[in-house]
Amino acid sequence: MSELINLSLTDQILGLADKSFSSKEITGAYLNEIKKKESLNCFISVFEEESEEKALMADENIAKNKARPLEGIPIAHKDIFCIKDKKTTCGSKMLSNFISPYSSEVFSKLDTAGAITLGKTNMDEFAMGSSNETSFYGNVLNPINEKLSPGGSSGGSAAAVRANLCSFATATDTGGSIRQPASFCGVTGIKPTYGRVSRWGMIAFASSLDQAGIIAKNAKDAAIALKYMSGFDQKDSTSLNEEVKDLQKEVDAEQEHIIGIPKELIENIKNDQVRDSFKNAISILEKDGAKIEEINLPHIEYSLPAYYVIAPAECSANLARYDGIRFGHRSESVSSLEDLYVNSRTEGFGREVKNRIFIGTFCLSAGYYDAFYNKALKIRNLIKSDFDEAFKKVSSIAMPTCSNSSFELGSISDPVEMYEQDIYTIPANLAGLPALSIPSGTADEMPIGLQLIGNYLEEGRILNLANKFQKLTNFHEFK
Amino acid sequence: MSLNNWQPVIGLEVHVQLATRTKLFSSSPIAFGADPNTQASEIDLGLPGVLPVLNKEAISHALKFGCAINAEISEKVIFARKNYFYPDLPKGYQISQLDDPIVGKGSVEIKLGDKSKIIGVTRAHLEEDAGKSIHDLYSNNSAIDLNRAGTCLLEIVSEPDLSSAEEAVEYLKKIHSIVTFLGISDGDMSQGSMRCDANVSVKRPDDQKLGTRTELKNINSFKFVEKAIIFEIDRQIKELEKGEEIIQETRLYDSKKNLTRSMRSKEEANDYRYFPEPDLIPIKISKDQINDVRKNLPELPEIMKERFMNSYELSDDNAELVTINKETASFFEEVLSYEVSPKNAVNWITGDLFALLNKNDTNISESKVNPKHIAEIIQNIEDQKISGPSAKKLLEIVWSEGGEIQELIQKEGLEQISNDDEIEKILDEVISENQKQFEQLKSGKDRLQGFFVGQVMKKTSGSASPQVVNKLLKDKLSK
Numbered sequence: 001m002s003e004l005i006n007l008s009l010t011d012q013i014l015g016l017a018d019k020s021f022s023s024k025e026i027t028g029a030y031l032n033e034i035k036k037k038e039s040l041n042c043f044i045s046v047f048e049e050e051s052e053e054k055a056l057m058a059d060e061n062i063a064k065n066k067a068r069p070l071e072g073i074p075i076a077h078k079d080i081f082c083i084k085d086k087k088t089t090c091g092s093k094m095l096s097n098f099i100s101p102y103s104s105e106v107f108s109k110l111d112t113a114g115a116i117t118l119g120k121t122n123m124d125e126f127a128m129g130s131s132n133e134t135s136f137y138g139n140v141l142n143p144i145n146e147k148l149s150p151g152g153s154s155g156g157s158a159a160a161v162r163a164n165l166c167s168f169a170t171a172t173d174t175g176g177s178i179r180q181p182a183s184f185c186g187v188t189g190i191k192p193t194y195g196r197v198s199r200w201g202m203i204a205f206a207s208s209l210d211q212a213g214i215i216a217k218n219a220k221d222a223a224i225a226l227k228y229m230s231g232f233d234q235k236d237s238t239s240l241n242e243e244v245k246d247l248q249k250e251v252d253a254e255q256e257h258i259i260g261i262p263k264e265l266i267e268n269i270k271n272d273q274v275r276d277s278f279k280n281a282i283s284i285l286e287k288d289g290a291k292i293e294e295i296n297l298p299h300i301e302y303s304l305p306a307y308y309v310i311a312p313a314e315c316s317a318n319l320a321r322y323d324g325i326r327f328g329h330r331s332e333s334v335s336s337l338e339d340l341y342v343n344s345r346t347e348g349f350g351r352e353v354k355n356r357i358f359i360g361t362f363c364l365s366a367g368y369y370d371a372f373y374n375k376a377l378k379i380r381n382l383i384k385s386d387f388d389e390a391f392k393k394v395s396s397i398a399m400p401t402c403s404n405s406s407f408e409l410g411s412i413s414d415p416v417e418m419y420e421q422d423i424y425t426i427p428a429n430l431a432g433l434p435a436l437s438i439p440s441g442t443a444d445e446m447p448i449g450l451q452l453i454g455n456y457l458e459e460g461r462i463l464n465l466a467n468k469f470q471k472l473t474n475f476h477e478f479k
Numbered sequence: 480m481s482l483n484n485w486q487p488v489i490g491l492e493v494h495v496q497l498a499t500r501t502k503l504f505s506s507s508p509i510a511f512g513a514d515p516n517t518q519a520s521e522i523d524l525g526l527p528g529v530l531p532v533l534n535k536e537a538i539s540h541a542l543k544f545g546c547a548i549n550a551e552i553s554e555k556v557i558f559a560r561k562n563y564f565y566p567d568l569p570k571g572y573q574i575s576q577l578d579d580p581i582v583g584k585g586s587v588e589i590k591l592g593d594k595s596k597i598i599g600v601t602r603a604h605l606e607e608d609a610g611k612s613i614h615d616l617y618s619n620n621s622a623i624d625l626n627r628a629g630t631c632l633l634e635i636v637s638e639p640d641l642s643s644a645e646e647a648v649e650y651l652k653k654i655h656s657i658v659t660f661l662g663i664s665d666g667d668m669s670q671g672s673m674r675c676d677a678n679v680s681v682k683r684p685d686d687q688k689l690g691t692r693t694e695l696k697n698i699n700s701f702k703f704v705e706k707a708i709i710f711e712i713d714r715q716i717k718e719l720e721k722g723e724e725i726i727q728e729t730r731l732y733d734s735k736k737n738l739t740r741s742m743r744s745k746e747e748a749n750d751y752r753y754f755p756e757p758d759l760i761p762i763k764i765s766k767d768q769i770n771d772v773r774k775n776l777p778e779l780p781e782i783m784k785e786r787f788m789n790s791y792e793l794s795d796d797n798a799e800l801v802t803i804n805k806e807t808a809s810f811f812e813e814v815l816s817y818e819v820s821p822k823n824a825v826n827w828i829t830g831d832l833f834a835l836l837n838k839n840d841t842n843i844s845e846s847k848v849n850p851k852h853i854a855e856i857i858q859n860i861e862d863q864k865i866s867g868p869s870a871k872k873l874l875e876i877v878w879s880e881g882g883e884i885q886e887l888i889q890k891e892g893l894e895q896i897s898n899d900d901e902i903e904k905i906l907d908e909v910i911s912e913n914q915k916q917f918e919q920l921k922s923g924k925d926r927l928q929g930f931f932v933g934q935v936m937k938k939t940s941g942s943a944s945p946q947v948v949n950k951l952l953k954d955k956l957s958k
Binding site for chain 2: 081082088090095098100101102104199200201202203204206207208234235236237238313314316317319320321323325326327337341361364365366369373
């Protein structure tokens with residue numbers, strides 16, 4: 001049955017519908033593979049029995065011709081999404097005992113669409129990290145080369161898809177946490193427009209930047225999965241009350257593309273292999289008929305500093321609720337209220353989370369607010385305007401996902417060097433634009449990604465372009 | 480207290496709990512006195528992944544208040560996070576407003592004897608309430624009740640325009656009457672629906688600069704506001720006259736000892752690190768919306784008072800008394816609906832009924848006495864069916880037991896004896912029992928007349944008509 005797990009989502013849906021195989025078989029195959037590859041450490045929880053039961057129910061539904069769109073498809077959720085009565089850790093010791101009493105909208109939508117949740121994937125603690133090394137549950141190994149990082153923070157989801165441990169996985173992206181691990185693991189990852197997918201029940205890191213998305217085998221699979229995850233949710237005030245387009249249809253439609261290339265940024269890429277592979281990818285698309293336009297994003301170079309003020313500032317408030325009082329880790333050595341706060345938080349949070357809380361608290365403090373937070377918001381607006389200007393003449397923007405391929409676990413100890421992992425992915429978060437990463441070549445024998453950024457709510461357009469690229473190349477194929 | 484040529488400067492911050500059906504950012508119900516933590520949802524508990532959704536009713540309540548005090552209304556309502564740790568503050572921040580409060584500058588007019596004074600309102604903003612910490616329930620632990628967490632508060636900040644405790648109380652009463660007439664709060668200070676902090680300083684009359692102020696907390700009744708401010712003004716004057724400086728600090732009012740004591744100084748004050756709440760989008764308030772609220776504003780106390788003076792020919796004082804709050808005003812108008820004279824209605828309500836309310840420290844809506852009772856008592860007096868003393872007795876019975884006036888008159892035998900023969904028989908009895916006094920009365924000792932009337936009233940348990948007794952007595956004397 002091992003070939004079932006290699007099939008694309010598209011083929012799995014077809015196969016289940018024409019009863020070439022059952023959900024029981026495909027679910028069983030994934031559960032076996034998860035056990036076999038336990039050492040990759042992709043999962044924090046696996047729901048074996050429940051998945052098997054749900055697979056039987058799915059097969060019944062299929063037999064009765066009552067199949068829902070994703071009926072019987074085994075998937076994984078990043079452990080940042082609350083699921084009722086399930087442990088939801090967010091990769092932290094702080095929430096190692098947290099059983100959620102409610103479900104996230106992302107889970108509910110995919111569950112309603114018939115998908116089976118195999119388990120919850122490992123991640124950097126509170127989604128803060130770019131290597132999956134900040135997880136309290138140990139780092140995830142890159143399935144292509146186990147000495148290397150799968151990227152982060154959605155490293156568990158990216159590695160699980162690459163290792164064929166699920167059909168697709170949900171993930172979140174605050175500054176690149178879907179795209180960078182997708183790039184490192186040679187899979188396809190999309191972060192949709194901010195507000196396209198509800199954040200209800202998705203544990204917050206930086207509220208104005210956090211967005212849920214999909215990591216899948218290819219653009220077509222990602223389009224199908226994203227379609228069933230998207231939509232307005234009145235429980236999330238920042239959710240967009242806009243019609244959900246039929247991404248499944250749009251991904252295969254005939255579309256003209258004008259691709260914008262930020263020339264200066266490309267010329268400044270230090271890694272030759274990354275630059276060459278990018279240029280190669282663009283020439284493939286150009287040969288296929290896409291128009292290429294040079295664009296200018298003058299403020300993009302300030303993205304990283306702006307992001308590392310805004311995201312920590314929001315995180316410092318978002319993580320204040322972990323105080324040891326109502327849920328989560330509570331220190332046992334407590335003799336005063338102050339102790340309860342300080343010791344619970346000292347013990348419950350890892351180093352990187354503490355770093356960011358400190359940075360954020362500092363940036364919001366009296367006397368520093370204008371110098372840091374306000375200035376960062378201004379930069380954010382300038383970056384948005386840069387993109388608005390560019391999208392007047394192009395339909396998508398291309399740049400590398402990351403300035404390098406995967407690195408060895410434990411090799412980056414300087415936090416700022418780690419933050420630079422997100423240098424190309426952060427602008428789309430600051431602007432709230434949809435962006436995806438698809439495999440487009442290799443550097444040092446490891447995959448690297450091509451990043452495509454679309455205009456607001458134009459997920460379909462960048463998925464269409466990505467699908468076009470994947471029809472012309474085989475970088476995304478793996479066994 | 481001697482002011483000794485010092486001038487007090489006082490500003491009040493009034494927190495009004497808005498009478499919305501649900502909380503400010505969740506759909507949990509709001510009811511006083513429910514079992515602890517039974518009215519707290521995942522949002523109120525600040526669980527990981529929850530998001531706030533603004534209650535539109537709170538916006539409309541705040542707009543009503545803004546229109547009632549002729550304030551500027553913000554075109555855009557933005558919420559901000561106010562960060563601080565406290566066990567009953569579940570998220571570690573309070574969602575409040577900093578810039579662009581929903582209600583901007585406005586004013587109210589207060590009456591001080593024959594004079595009136597305009598008091599400026601700086602702003603009024605919406606914010607969520609915290610829960611309650613209970614420290615005396617368990618010996619070694621504190622308990623937290625989050626039922627109140629997230630309820631809607633309107634914080635109304637006055638200009639430092641008040642110059643005495645008396646003015647502060649009048650201002651507070653004014654705010655109370657506005658919010659209750661608008662129906663946006665029950666205004667019940669004993670249940671914490673209205674809470675007040677006072678900023679107090681003193682200066683010399685010709686000083687341009689204000690003196691150093693202290694903030695008084697925990698003054699949650701009209702009486703305590705007055706007492707706390709009087710104490711604090713006196714304390715500050717004494718300090719200054721001793722040559723000491725006033726320290727800018729928060730002081731707690733101890734109502735048992737009637738004094739204020741230092742809680743924390745400015746140096747220890749929190750840096751709240753306000754920043755815009757990223758989970759909520761700015762709310763736009765349109766001109767139409769404001770006009771609509773203005774048009775549908777309920778009748779406010781001043782206008783109602785004017786109307787009472789014009790339509791019911793009430794004196795200024797009486798009109799003021801029956802418009803003291805909404806309940807009393809509607810009680811009064813309901814009494815009038817039974818077609819009794821407005822003057823009698825005012826006298827009964829503000830006289831005997833108010834006396835009972837004050838004596839029992841309760842309010843008109845909670846008493847067993849209803850408008851029909853008062854109206855029927857008045858009608859029976861007007862029709863000379865009961866005497867004044869019987870009427871008072873009736874009121875006391877319905878006050879403690881309720882019931883129907885007509886039935887009670889029968890049951891208690893309070894029907895006035897206006898039958899001359901019957902009264903004459905009793906008068907004769909009294910005369911024969913008091914021959915000596917009767918002779919004295921006959922010989923010109925007029926003040927004994929009251930004695931005889933009183934004796935007859937006593938024998939008839941007050942049911943004889945005093946007019947009839949007087950007439951019969953005169954007849955006998957002239958014989």
